[in-house]
Amino acid sequence: MHIVVCIKQVPDTKNVRIDPDTHTLVRQGVESIINPFDMFAVEGALKIKDLNGARVTVMTMGPPQAAEALRETLGLGADDAVLLSDRAFAGSDTWATSTTLSAAIRKMGDVDLILCGKQAVDGDTAQVGPEMAALLDVPYATFVKKIDIEEPGFLKVLRQTDEGSELWKLQLPALLTVIKELGEPRVPSLRHKMRAKKAEIAVWGNAELGLDPNSTGLCGSFTQVVRVFSPQRRTNRIQLEGSIENQAEQLFQYLKKARVPGL
Amino acid sequence: MKAIVDGQKCTVCGVCSDACPMGAIALRENQVEISDDCSLCGICVDTCEFGALSLPEVGHGPSEDLGSYRGVWVYAEWREGKVHGVSHELLSAGRILADKRGVELGAVLLGSGLDDQMAGELISYGAEVVYVVDAPELAHFTDERYSKCIVELVNRKRPEIVLAGATSMGRSFIPRVAAGLKTGLTADCTELDIGDEGHLLQTRPAFGGNIMATIICPNRRPQMATVRPKVMKPVRMDGRQGRIERVELPSRCFEARVEVLEVIAEQDQTAKLTEADVIVSGGRGLRSAENFHLIEELAGLMNGAVGASRGAVEEGWMAPSHQVGQTGRTVAPTLYVAVGISGAVQHLVGMQGSQVIVAVNKDASAPIFDVATYGVVADLFEFLPEFVKRIKRER
Ligand SMILES: Cc1cc2nc3c(=O)[nH]c(=O)nc-3n(C[C@H](O)[C@H](O)[C@H](O)COP(=O)(O)OP(=O)(O)OC[C@H]3O[C@@H](n4cnc5c(N)ncnc54)[C@H](O)[C@@H]3O)c2cc1C
Ligand SMILES: Cc1cc2nc3c(=O)[nH]c(=O)nc-3n(C[C@H](O)[C@H](O)[C@H](O)COP(=O)(O)OP(=O)(O)OC[C@H]3O[C@@H](n4cnc5c(N)ncnc54)[C@H](O)[C@@H]3O)c2cc1C
Numbered sequence: 001m002h003i004v005v006c007i008k009q010v011p012d013t014k015n016v017r018i019d020p021d022t023h024t025l026v027r028q029g030v031e032s033i034i035n036p037f038d039m040f041a042v043e044g045a046l047k048i049k050d051l052n053g054a055r056v057t058v059m060t061m062g063p064p065q066a067a068e069a070l071r072e073t074l075g076l077g078a079d080d081a082v083l084l085s086d087r088a089f090a091g092s093d094t095w096a097t098s099t100t101l102s103a104a105i106r107k108m109g110d111v112d113l114i115l116c117g118k119q120a121v122d123g124d125t126a127q128v129g130p131e132m133a134a135l136l137d138v139p140y141a142t143f144v145k146k147i148d149i150e151e152p153g154f155l156k157v158l159r160q161t162d163e164g165s166e167l168w169k170l171q172l173p174a175l176l177t178v179i180k181e182l183g184e185p186r187v188p189s190l191r192h193k194m195r196a197k198k199a200e201i202a203v204w205g206n207a208e209l210g211l212d213p214n215s216t217g218l219c220g221s222f223t224q225v226v227r228v229f230s231p232q233r234r235t236n237r238i239q240l241e242g243s244i245e246n247q248a249e250q251l252f253q254y255l256k257k258a259r260v261p262g263l
Numbered sequence: 264m265k266a267i268v269d270g271q272k273c274t275v276c277g278v279c280s281d282a283c284p285m286g287a288i289a290l291r292e293n294q295v296e297i298s299d300d301c302s303l304c305g306i307c308v309d310t311c312e313f314g315a316l317s318l319p320e321v322g323h324g325p326s327e328d329l330g331s332y333r334g335v336w337v338y339a340e341w342r343e344g345k346v347h348g349v350s351h352e353l354l355s356a357g358r359i360l361a362d363k364r365g366v367e368l369g370a371v372l373l374g375s376g377l378d379d380q381m382a383g384e385l386i387s388y389g390a391e392v393v394y395v396v397d398a399p400e401l402a403h404f405t406d407e408r409y410s411k412c413i414v415e416l417v418n419r420k421r422p423e424i425v426l427a428g429a430t431s432m433g434r435s436f437i438p439r440v441a442a443g444l445k446t447g448l449t450a451d452c453t454e455l456d457i458g459d460e461g462h463l464l465q466t467r468p469a470f471g472g473n474i475m476a477t478i479i480c481p482n483r484r485p486q487m488a489t490v491r492p493k494v495m496k497p498v499r500m501d502g503r504q505g506r507i508e509r510v511e512l513p514s515r516c517f518e519a520r521v522e523v524l525e526v527i528a529e530q531d532q533t534a535k536l537t538e539a540d541v542i543v544s545g546g547r548g549l550r551s552a553e554n555f556h557l558i559e560e561l562a563g564l565m566n567g568a569v570g571a572s573r574g575a576v577e578e579g580w581m582a583p584s585h586q587v588g589q590t591g592r593t594v595a596p597t598l599y600v601a602v603g604i605s606g607a608v609q610h611l612v613g614m615q616g617s618q619v620i621v622a623v624n625k626d627a628s629a630p631i632f633d634v635a636t637y638g639v640v641a642d643l644f645e646f647l648p649e650f651v652k653r654i655k656r657e658r
Contacts, residue, residue: 011284011285011286011470036589036590037590063299063300064299065300087264087299088264090264090265090301090302090303091264091302091303091304091318093447094438094448094450095441095442095445095447095448098442121589122284122469122470123469124450124451124468124469124470125448125450125451126434126438126450127434127438127441127448127450129438130406130435130436130438130439130442131438131439131441131442131448133406133439134410134438134439134442134443135442138520139406139407139519139520139521140406140439141406141521142406142431142434142435143431143435156524160431161431161432162430162431162432162535162537162538163342163528163529164526164527164528164529165526165527165529166523166525166526166527167523167524167525167526167527168405168521168522168523168524169521169522169524170520170521170522171520171521174520180583180590181583217264217303218264218303218318218319221447222445222446222447222480222482222483223447223448223449223478223479223480224478224479224480224481225304225305225476225477225478226464226477226478226479227309227476227477228304228305228306228308228309228310228474228475228476228477229309229474229475229477230473230474230475231468231472231473231474231475231615237632237633237635237636237637237638238636238637238638239632239638239640240637240638240639240640244641244645244646244649245649247639247641247646247649248646248649248650248652248653249653251621251637251639251650252650252653252654254637255598255619255621255637258598258618258619260541260565260597260598260619261540261541261565261566261597261598262540262541262564262565262566262567263565263654263657
C-alpha cells in the first residue's frame with residue numbers, strides 16, 4: 001500500500017499575540033511549523049505502516065525551505081519525500097494548489113491512499129483535500145478520527161460531524177482529511193533522524209509535472225484577494241469595578257440590556 | 264513571481280515587513296527587498312499607506328460568457344426533517360444579493376422522502392423557487408452523490424452565485440462541487456455583498472482570524488462561497504409565494520464508492536457548541552473537573568452550552584468535543600463567557616467572532632481581556648457563585 005501525506009508549512013502561531021494597543025499581530029520572528037493537522041495525518045499514515053505495512057511518501061508544495069518540513073517527517077519514519085517547488089506555483093488559490101498536488105499524485109501513479117489535514121491553520125479553507133479528490137476522481141471522507149483496514153481494497157473510517165460521528169466504508173484509492181483524534185504525532189527516533197539528515201528529497205517543478213503554466217499559481221487561480229484588512233476589534237472594553245457583588249450586578253444589567261437569551 | 268515595490272513611493276517605513284506572514288520583506292539601507300518566500304498573498308499591498316506595493320498583473324480573462332449565468336442559489340441543509348438555521352440565514356442574505364442583482368433566488372433541497380412543507384419553509388425565508396431532488400440514495404449524506412447532484416443542477420440552470428453553510432457538511436462537499444464546476448470557492452465567509460462590477464464580494468477571516476480578506480471570483484461562474492453559521496440574520500416573511508420544482512436526475516448522479524454504515528448521534532447534547540446562543544467556557548483556572556459544575560450551572564441558567572480551553576481538555580476535565588479554538592471548534596454565539604482562560608491566540612481565533620464576550624480572570628493582564636466586551640478581574644471562585652445568585656434572584 002502506498003500512502004501519500006500532504007503537508008503544508010505554516011507560520012507558527014505560538015508566538016503570535018495581538019497587540020492590545022494597535023490590535024494587530026505581534027510576531028517575534030516568523031518561524032515555520034508543519035500545519036498541526038498534517039502532523040496527525042503523518043501519524044495516521046505511520047500507524048497504518050506499523051500495523052499493515054505501507055510505503056509512506058510525504059509531499060508539500062512550497063518554497064525551497066519547505067524541504068525542512070519534509071525532513072522532519074522523514075525523521076518520524078516516512079519513507080520518501082517530494083517537494084513541489086517552482087516560482088510558477090506561487091500565489092495559488094485552493095484550486096491551483098489542488099491542481100498541482102493532484103498532478104504530482106498522478107505522476108506517482110501507484111497511490112492507494114492520500115491523507116490531508118482537516119485544514120491549514122493559515123489559509124483555513126479546508127478545501128484542498130476535497131478539491132484534490134474531485135480532480136483525481138476518488139472517493140473521500142472529511143474530519144476522520146479513526147481508520148480501519150479490514151478488507152483489502154477498502155477502508156472503514158469514523159468521521160466527526162457537527163452532530164456526532166459516522167462510520168463510512170470507502171473503496172480505495174481514496175482520500176481522507178483528518179483531525180486530532182487520529183493521534184498525536186510520535187517523537188522522532190534517532191535511527192530515522194539519521195536517515196532523514198542524509199535523505200535525498202525529490203524536487204519537482206512544473207517541468208516535471210508538465211502542467212499548462214496558465215493552470216498553476218496566481219495565473220491558474222480562480223479566486224482573487226482584492227483587499228486585506230484587520231478585523232474590527234473591541235476597542236471599548238468595559239472593565240467592571242467595585243466589590244464582587246457590585247461587579248455581578250453590573251454584568252447582569254449589561255447582559256440584560258444586550259438581550260442575551262435566557263436572561 | 265512576487266509582490267512589486269515602487270521605489271519612488273516607498274519610504275522604507277517597515278509596516279509591510281511587520282505585516283508579512285511569510286517574513287519575506289526585508290528592510291535594506293534605503294529600499295525594501297522582497298524575497299522568494301513571497302506567497303503573493305497581497306497583505307502587504309493593503310498595509311502600505313503610500314501605495315508602493317502591488318501584485319503582478321496576471322490571470323486569464325473571462326473564459327466564457329459570464330452573463331449567461333443568472334440567479335442566486337442557496338443549498339438548503341436539513342437534519343431530521345428540519346431546515347438548518349444556517350439555510351434560513353443564507354436565504355435572507357441571498358435575498359438581498361438577488362435583489363441587488365435583479366435576479367431570482369433559488370433554494371436546492373436534496374434528500375429522500377422530502378415533503379413540500381420544508382420547501383414551503385424555504386420560500387417563507389425568501390426563495391422564489393425550490394429545486395427538490397428526492398431519491399432514496401440521498402437519504403444519508405455522502406460527498407460524492409450530493410456533489411454530483413448539485414453539479415448537474417448548476418450545469419442545467421446556470422446560477423451566477425451558489426451559497427452554502429460552512430457546516431461540517433458544507434465544508435466537506437461544496438469544495439467538490441466547486442472543483443467539479445471548475446470554479447473558485449471562498450471558505451467560511453462572514454460578509455457578502457455585490458461590488459460595482461457586479462461581482463460577489465466575499466469577505467472571510469484567515470490566518471486564524473487575525474486578518475480579514477475580501478475575495479472575488481472574476482472570471483468563472485458560478486461564484487461560490489460557504490458562509491459561517493450565525494453570522495447573517497434570518498428574516499422570515501410569511502405569505503410569500505414561490506414555486507416548487509421536483510427535478511429528476513440521471514442515475515450516474517447517485518453512484519458512489521462510499522457506503523454509510525452507521526450514523527452515531529452525539530449523546531452529549533451540551534457539546535453542540537456551534538449552534539448554541541450562549542457558551543460558558545472554562546480553562547485551567549478551574550483547577551479540577553469537579554469545579555466545572557460552576558460552569559455547567561451558569562451555562563444551564565442561560566440555556567447555554569459548555570466550552571473549554573485546550574488547557575482544561577488536556578487536564579482531562581472536559582471531553583475534546585468541548586474544546587474551542589484552533590484545534591477545536593470555532594464558535595460565534597451571542598454571548599461567550601471565558602472563565603479562568605488566559606486567552607492564548609489559538610483560543611481567541613475560535614471565539615472572537617462572538618457578539619458579546621465576558622472574561623473572568625484574576626490576572627488583569629491576561630490577553631483574553633483584549634477581546635472582551637466586559638472584563639471582570641476577580642477570583643472566579645468568588646465571582647461565579649455571586650453572579651449565579653444574581654441571575655437566580657430574578658427568577
Ligand atoms: C487571506 C487569504 C485568504 C484566502 N482565501 C481563500 C479562499 O477563500 N479560497 C481559496 O480557494 N483560496 C484562498 N486562499 C488561498 C489559499 O490559502 C491557498 O490556496 C493555500 O495554498 C491552500 O489553502 P489552505 O491554506 O486554506 O489549505 P487547506 O485547504 O485548509 O488545507 C487542507 C489540507 O490540504 C493540504 N495542503 C494544503 N496546502 C498544501 C500545500 N501547499 N502542500 C501540500 N499539502 C497542502 C494539507 O494536508 C492541509 O492540511 C486565501 C489566501 C489568503 C492569503
Ligand atoms: C498548535 C496549537 C494548537 C492549539 N489549539 C488550541 C485550541 O484549539 N484551543 C485552546 O484553548 N488552546 C489551544 N492551544 C493551547 C493554547 O496555546 C493554550 O496553551 C491554552 O489555551 C491555555 O489554556 P488555559 O487558558 O485554560 O490555561 P492557562 O493559559 O494556564 O490559563 C489559565 C488562566 O486562568 C487564570 N486563573 C487561574 N486561577 C484563577 C482563579 N481562581 N480565578 C480567575 N482566574 C484564574 C489565570 O490567570 C490564567 O490566565 C493550542 C496550542 C498549540 C501550540
